[in-house]
Amino acid sequence: MFEKLVENIKDYRKPLAFGIARVDLGQLNHDKVLQATYPVINWNENFGSAAVFIRSLIECGVDVNFNDSEFVAPINKSFVDRALEFFGEDLIAEAVGDKHKNIQVLKVLKDIFEEELYDNYRICFLFEDAAPKSVESVYLKLYALSTRKVPLRSINLNGAFGVLHNVAWVGNVPIELEYLKAHEIEMKLRDSFPEIEYVDKFPRYLSHIIPEENIRILDTSKVRFGAQIAPGTTVMPGASYINFNAGTEGPVMVEGRISSSAVVKEGADVGGGASILGVLSGTNGNPITIGRNTLLGANSVTGIPLGDGCIVDAGIAVLEGTKIWISEDEFNKIKEVNPSWNAEYKEYFKGLELAGLNGIHYRFDTTKGKMVAFRSRREVKLNEELH
Amino acid sequence: MFEKLVENIKDYRKPLAFGIARVDLGQLNHDKVLQATYPVINWNENFGSAAVFIRSLIECGVDVNFNDSEFVAPINKSFVDRALEFFGEDLIAEAVGDKHKNIQVLKVLKDIFEEELYDNYRICFLFEDAAPKSVESVYLKLYALSTRKVPLRSINLNGAFGVLHNVAWVGNVPIELEYLKAHEIEMKLRDSFPEIEYVDKFPRYLSHIIPEENIRILDTSKVRFGAQIAPGTTVMPGASYINFNAGTEGPVMVEGRISSSAVVKEGADVGGGASILGVLSGTNGNPITIGRNTLLGANSVTGIPLGDGCIVDAGIAVLEGTKIWISEDEFNKIKEVNPSWNAEYKEYFKGLELAGLNGIHYRFDTTKGKMVAFRSRREVKLNEELH
Amino acid sequence: MFEKLVENIKDYRKPLAFGIARVDLGQLNHDKVLQATYPVINWNENFGSAAVFIRSLIECGVDVNFNDSEFVAPINKSFVDRALEFFGEDLIAEAVGDKHKNIQVLKVLKDIFEEELYDNYRICFLFEDAAPKSVESVYLKLYALSTRKVPLRSINLNGAFGVLHNVAWVGNVPIELEYLKAHEIEMKLRDSFPEIEYVDKFPRYLSHIIPEENIRILDTSKVRFGAQIAPGTTVMPGASYINFNAGTEGPVMVEGRISSSAVVKEGADVGGGASILGVLSGTNGNPITIGRNTLLGANSVTGIPLGDGCIVDAGIAVLEGTKIWISEDEFNKIKEVNPSWNAEYKEYFKGLELAGLNGIHYRFDTTKGKMVAFRSRREVKLNEELH
Incomplete structure (x- = not known):
């Protein structure tokens, strides 16, 4: 049935993503969109609803352009009425709770438009993952990241700063x-x-996202919208910060900075004031991933990707160029847990040469004045109950 | 007279603590207590008022259980009327300003219940310091800490995280x-x-506690409820944080993290970004105390207890396992100010071996690559006027 | 014409600064001024308006004291009417947008006083830059700093803490x-x-100042009123903080602490958790300036002034007493870019001996355990688009 809706639409293209938003407009310049709030977004899903929406737009006289990477249009009462008619009474009746959320949006809009004819509701379609061109499409992508519909670092946000006000x-x-x-x-x-x-x-993240039950964010200023926070993550209010397109993939204790593009895996612990460098500062553009159960000590700085079960001691900095001493014995132990690492032994390795390896403990030897690395002797596990 | 009130109550037990709270209930699940706000709490005091309250509950038909560690009951208009009657007109008339605060609570409640019969007022008794079992008792204990009625680390909060929503x-x-x-x-x-x-x-602390005149907290997100802040303390908004069951015992400048269970004494200075490790991370469960007039430099990390008049230089980490070089001369000077320390001289001490000693200056020697300790040459005093 | 207004005023003195403020008064103690909010301030400018204001005060019976360093008086309807009369209808008509802002203030006040006779409007004059004696004059000076009418560290704020509540x-x-x-x-x-x-x-800064278009402050708690933020500056919400009488003189990325009296020049980058020590802590009262395009790495600590194009590596502390090794070759290169520096070569320099020099890269050599300095090989530039 939904296919019939679109069969005579010229150049019809299934959208990659779409959603209906309420926008905040400029107080002086009413043509400027300052923010878009989506109650529901669709990412590579619900193509039938997309078809209904596009068909309804066309019947309302909107000239939908399928040739650009995105399309944004204001919506009004007649769009809502038409779309609801396409869905039909049975689906409308079913649309409560977790069912048919796009139809729930229409039902609320129907009530809203009965009160007054507002001009700040929009529909946005993305037809491909190109650099965003509108505030509405930037927000749709930030929603996709923060609702965990797409993985971190997987979508195109080029130029987003230029689009936003x-x-x-x-x-x-x-x-x-x-x-x-x-x-x-x-x-x-x-x-x-x-x-x-x-x-x-x-x-901010909490201005648009209702977190899962077991997520804690102790200060809203600490998480930018577009960050991704996995269930079980706690973000403390000291020196922490999670930028957009960065975040956690599992339960993580965050007391430090997860800079733009950095990803932290389950069971890791980002200690108080610890800094994970971002693509914009200090990593020559190499995005950093922190592996499972890895511990970044308080006030440490990490400028290279780390594998699973690593420890960076409190207060030290492991950067791409940091020279790190490894004994031959420990070198062999590290190779054991990193079978695909085919390095030759030498006394000093640069941080970048150890990027992504598992089970390394980074320490500063305060008797010899050397940064050293050795096979981590303990697995790092998060305290389940507390914090 | 108050003794007469309770003499025929079976199993009557003087409570360790009690108070009347307004609770916030769940918006969906109305049986869930989300928060308890106490205008006044009593800790090992005002047993006469407790007797009145218990007697009034019993006369209202409440079955008070004295055999459990705590008891919580909703209160209503007839409870308030009865309790006021027991107190009598003279006490009621006197109950203003700092006098008879429990009666002041009843007076306000009398007015409130005249407007409407609310179901969100509770009375909570603790009969012993056991693990808390209700939101009301967790809050009563957090109030006891934050109003400084009990010392930090002195009461049982086991399982508090499991009780709260x-x-x-x-x-x-x-x-x-x-x-x-x-x-x-x-x-x-x-x-x-x-x-x-x-x-x-x-x-947060500031959601429940009105600080003393000379306390400054520059960002409410920086102090969790259950923290203890002594008069003269300033908490700056940079990288600072004070967790519950942690805090200061005198005037302290706080620009760093005081983790759960850490205690900082008068005249100490927790520098910008300095980290005091908590029992949940890095101290093997040993709670840390920072002594009088001790200075923790900017971005330093302290993982051992420190005595009075110590200095930890900016940017260094003194952890339990850190190897620290001491000259024989300085070793003797340190012994002088720590007469009960009966260590033998050796070149290197582990951090844990120096735990709690007074008058030590911890420094990283940037010419020899060694962490060193020596007798601190200056007393650390806070700038009185500024910040 | 304005000169005529003042020619017969005894002891008339042109004020250094003046403005009209709305004040917040104590809820219990109505005589206590808690805050002063100035819609417009004048600093060494608009002496004609000052003359009108003083003349109007005198005609309203106020005894203006020109012999003190400052003068504060409440203003009322008859002051406003009189002052507007002096300005005359032509100027009043012109006073819109960016023109005649002092007259705009009077026009709004005229409307306000028509509704009710408020007692919380004040006029404040500074006749010289002495230690402030009133809340109104402290605020006038903080406005002067935060609106960038005076340079940082250029005005007298002695005793401001004692004046404020x-x-x-x-x-x-x-x-x-x-x-x-x-x-x-x-x-x-x-x-x-x-x-x-x-x-x-x-x-806070954002309670009184509307920032320039290209300033970003991601958390209001991070900037105290009296700080100065130059266009192009971004203040991130992690561990950053900018105290009063401190700030930036050009586009700067701020992710660390700019303590009281510290000044950061254009193009510099204060990395995540980096600490610039203030006059109140660690610098023996020497205020620190950070030069153009200088980079302070994540979690670094800087206790000396730095020139242009310097780099302090992540995680290290460069303090006044830090011993820093320089090779003879690098020493000569550093002299080249600092022609006025007439030091003799030696192996180790103290941090303070290198204060203010340009083009130095500070690094900790993790193979030799030495803090080293050498000629910085790259110019530090801010990423234009992002953050």
């Missing part, structure tokens, strides 16, 4: 800086100057 | 994550999605 | 701690206990 955030609401400047005197004298919580192009 | 906090209000999920589509489309500030089992 | 901040509103204590029982039981965001004498 830098705004003041008052709660979940973005406000143009120019608007604040234009009303500064009035607002300050009348005691209505808003409480600005941050000024950024990106919102 | 993980919730989204919007201001001081806890909200079930399931509730948010159930209303996500509606709230996002109608622009009523709340501003979630954090997701955690614990609230 | 320590209060609880709920949004932009300061609340006396005593007031909260007096109403604690009532507020907690009635669920009206406010959400305290911080307790401090200073407000």
Whole structure:
């Protein structure tokens, strides 16, 4: 039935992703989209709903362009009515709880449009994973990352910074800086100057995402929207930070920085103030992955990818160029747990030469003044109950 | 007179602690207590008021169980009326300002219950310091710590994490994550999605505690409820954090992390990004105390207890296993200020062997590549006026 | 014409600075000024407006004291009417957008005073740059710093801490701690206990300043009022912090701490968790400047001023007393880019001896256990697009 809907649409293309958003518009410049909030997103799924939406747009007179990488259009009451008609009464009745979420969106919109004809609802389609061109498509991609529909580092966000506007955030609401400047005197004298919580192009993770039951984020400022947080992860409020397109793939204790593009695997522990360098600083563009059960000690700095079961001692820095001494004996033990590593023995290795190896303990020998590496003697496990 | 109240109560036991709380209940699951807010708590004190409360409960038909470690019951208008009657008009008239705070609680409740019959007021008694079994008793204990009625590390909080629920906090209000999920589509489309500030089992210190006049906490996210902050303490907003059951015992400048169970004494300075390891990470379960006037340099890491007047230089890590060189001369000077330390001289000491000693300066010698310790040559004092 | 206004005023003195503020008064002690919010400030400018304001005060019967370093007076409807009359209709009509901002203030006040006669508007004059004596003058100076009307470290803030009150901040509103204590029982039981965001004498930068278009501050708690943030600066939310009378002079990426009195020049990068020591801690009172395009690596600590194009490697501490090895060859290269540096060669230099030099790369040699310095081989440039 859904196929019939699209069979006579010229150039019809199944979208890679789509969703309906409420957008926040500029207070001074009403044509500027400051933020897009999606109640539901679809990524490589629900092509029938996509067909209904596209068909409804066309019947409402919208000229849908399938030749670009993305398409965004405002939606109105007649779009909603038409789409609901296509879905039919049976599906509409079923659309509650976890079922038919796209139809649930339409049902709420139907009520909203009965009250007033708003101009800040949009539908966005991505036809391919190209560099985003609109605020709506950047947000759709950030949603895909933060809802864990796509893996970290797997989608194209090139130029996202250029598309987004830098705004003041008052709660979940973005406000143009120019608007604040234009009303500064009035607002300050009348005691209505808003409480600005941050000024950024990106919102925060918790402004858009309801975390899983066993995720804890002790300070909303610590996780940017577009980060990915796996169940069981705790983000403490000290020196921690998780940037967009970075995050965790399993239960992880985060008390340090997971810079843009860094990925941390299950059971790892990012100690207080520990820094995982990002592609934008210090890694020559090589994204860092931290392996399972690996421990980054307090105030350590890691500039190379690490395998599973590694330990970086508190306070040390293991960078691409750091010279690290390994005894021949320990070299052989490290080879045992890294069978595909075919290095020849030498006294000093550079950090980059050890990238991604499992079971290494990095330590600074405070008697000899050398950075050393040896086979890690303990498995690192997270404390289950506490924190 | 109060003794008469209880003389015919079977198994009557004086409670270790008690208080009346307003509780926040689950939005979906109304039987779930999400938070308890105590205007006043009693810890090993005010046994007369306890007797009145217990007598009033019994006369209201409540079956008070004295055999368990704690007892929690809802309270209502008739409980309040009865308890006020026991106290009598004279005490009621006197109960203002700092006098008879438990009676002040009843007076406010009397007004509240005249407006409406609420079901979210509870009385909680602790009969012994056992592992807490209810949200109300966990909160009573966190209040005892944060109001400084009990010393840090002195009470039983075993299993507290299991008792508390993980919730989204919007201001001081806890909200079930399931509730948010159930209303996500509606709230996002109608622009009523709340501003979630954090997701955690614990609230923040400043949500329950009004600090002393000369305490400064520059960011509420930096201090968890259950932490203890002594007058004269300043908590800066950089990389600092104070966990529950941890804190300061006098004026302290805090710019680093005081992990769970760590205690810092008066005049100490926890430098920017400095990390004091907690029992949950890196100390093999040995809780750390930092002595009077001890300075932890910026980005240092301390994994052993330190005595008074110590200095840990910026950027270094003194852990249990760190090998530290001491000259024989300095060894003797250190013994002088630590008369009860009966160690024999050797060139290298492990960090753990120096645990708790006074007057040591820890430094990394950047010419010899050795971690060294020597008798600290200066007393560390806080800048009185600034920060 | 303005000169005529003041010619018969005894002892008339042109003010160094002035402005009209709305003040927040104590909830219990109504005579206590908790905060002053200036919509516009004047620093060594607009002397005509100052003359109008002073003339109007005098005609309203205010005894303006020109002999003290500052003068603060409440203002009322008749002051506003009189001042507007002096300015005249033409100027009043022109006063919109960026023109005649002092007159815009009066126009808004005229409307406000028509509604009600408020007592919380003040005018503040500084006649010289002495230690501030009132909350109003401290705020006027903090505004001067944060609006970049005066350079960092150029004005007298001695004793500012003593003048300001320590209060609880709920949004932009300061609340006396005593007031909260007096109403604690009532507020907690009635669920009206406010959400305290911080307790401090200073407000936050974003409570008073609307940043330039290309400034990003990802967490308001990270920048204290009185800090100076130059266009192009980004302040990340991990371990960063910028204190009052500290900040940036050009585009800078800030992921670490810029302590009180520290200044960072354009193109520099303060890495994640990096610490620049302040005059209050670790620098013996020598304020630190970080030069152009200098990079402070993650978790590094800098206790000396650095010139342009320096690099401090991640995780190391360069303090005044740190002994740093330099080869003769590198010593000569460093002299080349620092022609005015007339040091003799020696193997080891103390950090303080290298203060302010350009083009030095500080590194810890992990094979020899030595801190070394050599001529920096790369220019440090900020990534233009990202972060």
